[in-house]
Amino acid sequence: MEKILLLGDEAIAQGAIDAGLSGIYAYPGTPSTEIMEYVLGSREAQQQSVRSGWAANEKTAMEAALGMSYAGKRAMVCMKHVGLNVAADAFINSAITGANGGLIVVAADDPSMHSSQNEQDSRFFGKFAMIPTFEPVNQQEAYDMMHYAFDVSEKYGTPVLMRITTRLAHSRSGVIRKPVREQNTLSLPKMRNQFILLPANARKRYKVLLENQDAFLSDSEQSPFNIMHEGKDHSLGIIACGIAYNYLMENYPDRDIAYPVLKVGQYPLPKKQLTELYHSCDELLVLEDGYPVLEEQISSFYGLGKKIKGRLDGTLQRDGELNPNKVGAALGMLHAETLAVPDLVAARPPKLCKGCPHIYSYNALNAALEMHSKGRVFSDIGCYTLGALEPFEAINTCVDMGASITMAKGAADAGFVPAVAVIGDSTFTHSGMTGLLDAVNDQSPITVIILDNATTAMTGGQTSSATGKIEDICEALGVKKEHVIVMNPSPKFHEENMEVFKKEIEYEGVSVIIPRRECLHTAARRIREEKKIKEIESMKN
Amino acid sequence: MKKDIILAGVGGQGILSIAAAIGTAAINEGLYLKQAEVHGMSQRGGDVHSDLRISDREIASDLIPEGKADMILSVEPMESLRYLPMLAADGWLITNTNPYVNIPNYPEIDSIMAEVKKVNQHIAIDANKIAADMGSKRSANMVILGAAAPFIGLPYESLQKAITDIFSRKGEAVVNVNLKALSEGYAFAKKLINN
Numbered sequence A: 001m002e003k004i005l006l007l008g009d010e011a012i013a014q015g016a017i018d019a020g021l022s023g024i025y026a027y028p029g030t031p032s033t034e035i036m037e038y039v040l041g042s043r044e045a046q047q048q049s050v051r052s053g054w055a056a057n058e059k060t061a062m063e064a065a066l067g068m069s070y071a072g073k074r075a076m077v078c079m080k081h082v083g084l085n086v087a088a089d090a091f092i093n094s095a096i097t098g099a100n101g102g103l104i105v106v107a108a109d110d111p112s113m114h115s116s117q118n119e120q121d122s123r124f125f126g127k128f129a130m131i132p133t134f135e136p137v138n139q140q141e142a143y144d145m146m147h148y149a150f151d152v153s154e155k156y157g158t159p160v161l162m163r164i165t166t167r168l169a170h171s172r173s174g175v176i177r178k179p180v181r182e183q184n185t186l187s188l189p190k191m192r193n194q195f196i197l198l199p200a201n202a203r204k205r206y207k208v209l210l211e212n213q214d215a216f217l218s219d220s221e222q223s224p225f226n227i228m229h230e231g232k233d234h235s236l237g238i239i240a241c242g243i244a245y246n247y248l249m250e251n252y253p254d255r256d257i258a259y260p261v262l263k264v265g266q267y268p269l270p271k272k273q274l275t276e277l278y279h280s281c282d283e284l285l286v287l288e289d290g291y292p293v294l295e296e297q298i299s300s301f302y303g304l305g306k307k308i309k310g311r312l313d314g315t316l317q318r319d320g321e322l323n324p325n326k327v328g329a330a331l332g333m334l335h336a337e338t339l340a341v342p343d344l345v346a347a348r349p350p351k352l353c354k355g356c357p358h359i360y361s362y363n364a365l366n367a368a369l370e371m372h373s374k375g376r377v378f379s380d381i382g383c384y385t386l387g388a389l390e391p392f393e394a395i396n397t398c399v400d401m402g403a404s405i406t407m408a409k410g411a412a413d414a415g416f417v418p419a420v421a422v423i424g425d426s427t428f429t430h431s432g433m434t435g436l437l438d439a440v441n442d443q444s445p446i447t448v449i450i451l452d453n454a455t456t457a458m459t460g461g462q463t464s465s466a467t468g469k470i471e472d473i474c475e476a477l478g479v480k481k482e483h484v485i486v487m488n489p490s491p492k493f494h495e496e497n498m499e500v501f502k503k504e505i506e507y508e509g510v511s512v513i514i515p516r517r518e519c520l521h522t523a524a525r526r527i528r529e530e531k532k533i534k535e536i537e538s539m540k541n
Numbered sequence B: 001m002k003k004d005i006i007l008a009g010v011g012g013q014g015i016l017s018i019a020a021a022i023g024t025a026a027i028n029e030g031l032y033l034k035q036a037e038v039h040g041m042s043q044r045g046g047d048v049h050s051d052l053r054i055s056d057r058e059i060a061s062d063l064i065p066e067g068k069a070d071m072i073l074s075v076e077p078m079e080s081l082r083y084l085p086m087l088a089a090d091g092w093l094i095t096n097t098n099p100y101v102n103i104p105n106y107p108e109i110d111s112i113m114a115e116v117k118k119v120n121q122h123i124a125i126d127a128n129k130i131a132a133d134m135g136s137k138r139s140a141n142m143v144i145l146g147a148a149a150p151f152i153g154l155p156y157e158s159l160q161k162a163i164t165d166i167f168s169r170k171g172e173a174v175v176n177v178n179l180k181a182l183s184e185g186y187a188f189a190k191k192l193i194n195n
């Protein structure tokens, strides 16, 4: 069969489509975004009526996928690692209900924090939920695993987790496809009560999950993704998880590695192979592109008997993603001297696009806050977070999606008034609405600025669930109509906007200001698309 | 055959069009390919780079090891220097000379070019000027690709075919402009190495 060039994310998407996927749910987040985008653009997915489209947040996405699984069909839900925190309640409980149609949860981790607030390792969540977890080594395996993971999910009636990291998600390589499989038909779960997690049922279901652990383990031990490569030199045994295996092999261009290597792509840990390796080698080296999840487990399995090298003992750097050089150094390979970066090379940090509407919101807000002491602006995650940098230095916090409104409320509760929240439109409907309700119920004196650029810009301009609804939502939550104010963030209205900010900041209740102007990139793309449609229509006429 | 190429530039400069051309040509030649790119934050006017690896043997890592890149191909001069630790001792540095100034402390262009010239094997080309002289500012990237073409290890015709494939949706005129840009860059590099 012909090879097609796919990003790791796209391989997952194509793999799922070919494995009989009926629906995909997701909220955007680097590096997971391209999975949904691929399905949205796939003609095959369209022809097979695969449900696709962005959700309000990761929790709603996870629950909708669980609902599709309940109805017997194969579903997938995709998010970045921190998205799994948001979806955690649904995710952990789905391990108790179990799945009916195959259910795959994809979490894309970002070691080195290329575009994230932390580098948490989703394999912890897999272990926490006690469900089978997959970690592909390359694009082809990512593709192949989708068929396999849906099978595991349906065989044991359990959701499964697929964990990838940035480098695989955003790296392209050739992939060979499998024959396409039919979607499932509608069917109800085998056990009538399994999705009703009343304590009496939940206790039974938890026992089922516990009983499944042995089966999950033996599945791992027989998995085609957990492979033991024999080696003659037993002074060291190497365990390489997911993409770390590639960095190991890169150090052996002729693949002539003398040590035994256990390549791990499915969890729970394949205990049989691991024990074998442990007993046959003098020392172990653990390579994981993330937290020392496995290293910690085997260190405690076996006490301090044998030396286990990895991120915990300092053989490898404790934080940051792996690469071929770090792995080579851990193996004691000398690293040839390289050229240095000349001193004159200056940092080039990302910044708001020239003419971006957020610029004018911040200019007016900064001017309005000049009379107050510093540190009053609680912000959130999106393009507007770049307002933290020069020349704006307009915001003082960015923690997790939605935290702007609630943190401003808490600070105001403490007597820190005025307190201002700055949040993007997509972030507002993701996790800001409930916080606004808290503020309204408590009559907290906060000013909430919802920057409405009609898109989810930071992650590449996906449709925003908030578009066209923000005023209605705020009023419905109880913000007084006269304190829901829309403005045009343009330099033309600088003075006027500054006065509005000033006035609402003075107001001792909840007010919402909505600077509204489309993101430049989204606008340009919309205009291009509209032009194309017009051209096609004029050709028809 | 193995070529490890670091593509460098600034977000929005379109280095991925170069990656697509080399990648398509490599696949057409039946080679293995891995290409790691950066999405997200750094696209807003920040520095961006992509690791492009082609080989006749299966490729292990998505990332190029330090000191092993056969080439740095940069559409911006200061950015070409940022990745020098990646370059092999006998590697080529191929860069556009046209600076993209979006930071207040952008260094003197002469000092940048002095650093470029310290690299044993380098080609510095004013791709923007060549493209503008052709009346097609937007094809500067293909001029740079042309300048790199003698060292990529792929037949020139194969790059031409890839460009034809990639741009065919946009019509014959666009294809021809990009092919012309490729040949201008190619001629520039050929002349340099023959002197």
Ligand SMILES: Cc1ncc(C[n+]2csc(CCOP(=O)(O)OP(=O)(O)O)c2C)c(N)n1
Pocket (backbone or CB within 6 Å): A027, A028, A029, A030, A058, A080, A082, A083, A086, A381, A382, A383, A384, A401, A423, A424, A425, A426, A427, A428, A451, A453, A455, A456, A457, A458, A459, A464
């Ligand atoms: C829980 C969680 N999900 C997703 C993300 C990724 N993410 C960061 S910013 C952002 C989009 C923000 O869009 P919006 O609030 O509209 O602001 P804009 O970028 O458009 O200015 C997303 C999806 C994240 N950081 N955390």
Ligand code: SF4
Pocket (backbone or CB within 6 Å): A351, A352, A353, A355, A356, A357, A358, A383, A453, A457, A458, A519, A520, A521, A522, B044
């Ligand atoms: S992508 Fe849009 S919202 Fe983000 S900085 Fe650029 S113009 Fe502003």
